[in-house]
Amino acid sequence: MARSSQTQMAVLGGLSIEPMTAYALREAIRDVLGHFWSESFGQIYPTLQTLEEEGHVRRREGPRARSSVFEITGSGTARLIELLTEPIRGTPPRDGLLLRLFFGRTLGRERCRGLLEAARDTALKNLQGYESLQTQLSAQEGDTPDWPFIEVTIRAGIHHSRATIAWADESLAALGDPAGHPEPEEPQP
Amino acid sequence: MARSSQTQMAVLGGLSIEPMTAYALREAIRDVLGHFWSESFGQIYPTLQTLEEEGHVRRREGPRARSSVFEITGSGTARLIELLTEPIRGTPPRDGLLLRLFFGRTLGRERCRGLLEAARDTALKNLQGYESLQTQLSAQEGDTPDWPFIEVTIRAGIHHSRATIAWADESLAALGDPAGHPEPEEPQP
DNA sequence: GCAAGCATGTAAAAGGTTACATGATTCA
DNA sequence: TGAATCATGTAACCTTTTACATGCTTGC
CATH class of the missing domain: 1.10.10.10 (Winged helix-like DNA-binding domain superfamily/Winged helix DNA-binding domain)
Structure with missing residues (x-):
């Protein structure tokens, strides 16, 4: 059953x-x-x-x-x-990006930067998609009883994408600018 | 193999x-x-x-x-x-919370608010966990070559939790304050 | 001596994707 | 006429969880 x-x-x-x-x-x-x-x-x-x-x-x-x-x-x-x-059945987490970054010492700093840049690009594209979807659907369905709930799910995507972009930017800065100094001296002794 | x-x-x-x-x-x-x-x-x-x-x-x-x-x-x-x-193999998304909220008209506004409040609480607890983990580990492992990469994964959690909290607050506001008017009259006919 | 936790492994079942097989309909 | 798309369904396979069976070690 x-x-x-x-x-x-x-x-x-x-x-x-x-x-x-x-x-x-x-x-x-x-x-x-x-x-x-x-x-x-x-x-x-x-x-x-x-x-x-x-x-x-x-x-x-x-x-x-x-x-x-x-x-x-x-x-x-x-x-x-x-x-x-029914209670929400949570799927056990499996984030391939974070797993790779966690073992970044083995993967190498440059490849980690590549992954972060790709994640940032994807999140940016998603964000634009969510925003145009919100504009478009709010005009089309703004009056239906389903709309407030649909909008909640779209805004989840917007918040999540923005968080990913901010995190990726921050992380790229933390992992060092490759220009000029591919492996920068440790900033703190 | x-x-x-x-x-x-x-x-x-x-x-x-x-x-x-x-x-x-x-x-x-x-x-x-x-x-x-x-x-x-x-x-x-x-x-x-x-x-x-x-x-x-x-x-x-x-x-x-x-x-x-x-x-x-x-x-x-x-x-x-x-x-x-290897390229990251993305798991197909399955977010039970967003699925329930999407069908919020059927589930009912009050239950949706309950789900959002629970999500907010969980995210807040997670956020506090991440922040203390960051403080604690940065003291313990701040000098190891693994630390910058580990910190990236912790900050992912921090950003994601904050986004969830902001989203839940915004959504709770959008779905209406239940005080005084548990099921507000349909705003539009 | 006994409970809690360390430790190893297997088997069954659930949950899900992918590929395949098949055919109707539309449109260029 | 032929390609793309609509449409239905099955079967094999893969991954993963859960439950079970077993026994050692430590500390109370």
Whole structure:
């Protein structure tokens, strides 16, 4: 029972906004929740089947041959609330960037700087993405009851990106400017 | 071949700082890398066996009967550098808090506020932990060649915690003060 | 003598990704 | 007509956690 309640949460949540095909659901999860969630086909299809058997979603004929549009049922909404109320199951942390930086003495200062610069660039791009998303969606959806909650998740991305940029800049300064003196003398004796 | 290069990285990295038993290695990973990495016994023991077969670590008699201290070999150091240089394999994001907040209309505003308050509290506790760790370790290890890199990882935690606190405060304000008006009338019809 | 913690390992199960196989539809 | 995209589903594989089984050592 309960094939990955985490996936069920995302699937039921998606369908709670709008009925769609499994394919569209995966695209919606990738495009809309992509900054903090992901699901693959291999999870979505079996989960939809389970949810259908349990009566939490209903399958209707889709716009094409052999395609199905899924919609959430009353019991599905109840199940969604139940899942959303469950305690958050935290994934054990696995940050490949920090692991590499931690062993920076072995990896080498220059390569660490490279990693930090790449992280900074990525964070900057993400930040710009979040900001334009916020502007765009607030115009489009600013009046819907979902908007305040959606905006909270976008602002999480904004805060996180800004923190990453500030941290990377600070760290690049701490690891020394390579220009002129690739391995600077220890500043403090 | 290459049983989880990620685990190998953490294991070889740990042993590159100091030879130890598998048990101690797990404790070190939990206590020192715990803020951004984790490994379980079920990963560490088989990985050490593989690394031993490949000649990347050497097993010595430990301080107790039936216990082994592992130390990294020359080829192990080379392998570690190779692993650290590999592109970072990003785990697909799965943030249970943001998922719940995204579906906040269904979950309910009050429960969302509760989640945000809990997140804020946790971040505050983490922040204090990072700050005292920084003070403590900078006195202890401030002169070692590893310290600048270790500090980078601690400062990542500090920046991230501060961002979480600021975001949670902002979001709590945005989701409305519950005092006086638990479920404010819909502002827009 | 016994409890807590050190120490080693294995097996089963969960959770998830990737690749594959298949076919319909749209559009250039 | 052929490529891109929509669409469904399965199977194999990988990683990782959890639980279990076992025994030594230290300190009270």
